[in-house]
Amino acid sequence: MIDPKKIEQIARQVHGSMPKSVLEFGEDVEKKIRQVLQxxxxxxxxxxxxxxDVQTQVLLRTREQLALLEQRITGLEDKLNAASTAKHEE
Incomplete structure (x- = not known):
C-alpha cells in the first residue's frame, strides 16, 4: 500500500500548483485531489x-539453491557417465 504521507505530499503539491481561482474553493479541492489520488x-x-525487498531476497536464495542443484545434477551425471563407460569397457 502507498504511504499516506506520500499521498498527502502529492496532494499538497498538486493543490499548490493550481490556479488561484481554483484555490478559492479551499480545502474541498485538496480533499478531492487526495481522494482521486488514493x-x-x-x-x-x-x-x-x-x-x-523480501521477495527480492527470496528470489536470490532460490537462484543460489538452483545453481547448487544444477551443480549436483551435473556431478551425478558425470558419475553416471563414468560408471556407464567403465561397464562398457569391461
Missing part, C-alpha cells in the same frame, strides 16, 4: 518496499 493508486497493482 482511488487511482489503489487501482494499480503495487506492493510496498518491504514486500518487494
Amino acid at each position: 482511488s487511482q493508486l489503489a487501482r494499480l497493482d503495487l506492493v510496498n518496499r518491504e514486500t518487494f
